[in-house]
Amino acid sequence: MTAFQTVANAANTIVRPLMGLPVLSSVLGRGLATLTYVGRRSGKTISLPVSYRKSGSTVTVMVAAPSQKSWWRNFHPDGAPVTVDIAGRKHQGTAVATVSEKGGVRVTIDLATTSS
Template sequence: MTLRGSILRLGDAFNPVVMAAAGLPVVGNRIRSHIAPITYTGRRSGRTITLPVGYRRSGDAVKIAVAMPDQKTWWRNFRGEGAPMSIQLEEKRTGHAVAHRDERGRVEVVLQLDPT
């Protein structure tokens, strides 16, 4: 099995656990302040995909640092001009997300939230 395959299988097992823990009363508040589910439509598959990501919010911008970007594919849906994305914060918010890769290979997806 390749490293990419191992990471994808780990994510398949880990993501539901994180989402379930976020729903717990005490620990959930702490998790939800740093991890939230995003939802988007796959560029090629057309499928609706939801997965938890770590985020930082500053006003109407939500920044998502992509760990090990070469081992993941979801962020590639937001290259170029980007695409719509929603995130479950205190409430579900929608916006437009764009992925940026810096000269060191790090990837950050910036979601600009729509006005409420």
């Protein structure tokens, strides 16, 4: 595990419980959501805080430093079901990760559909 991954894991461990507190969830929910999915290879349920933008029934997560992270690969190239908790409200959807020519990664979550 790299130093970046160690720091990210520690931050996630602190932020995730804070996002569940009623007083903070509405404030943090303006820019942070909890993404929950089942790992494609591990089969484990994983939850992590992500920065997001929502437009209609689409949630977009831009993955910072994608080469240092592996979670988004669960949605590339095929999509997978996810739950997105935004300010205490859970939404089901399908997430698909796309990689740009420059190496940037975007995860697009369609809340109108779920895959099986």
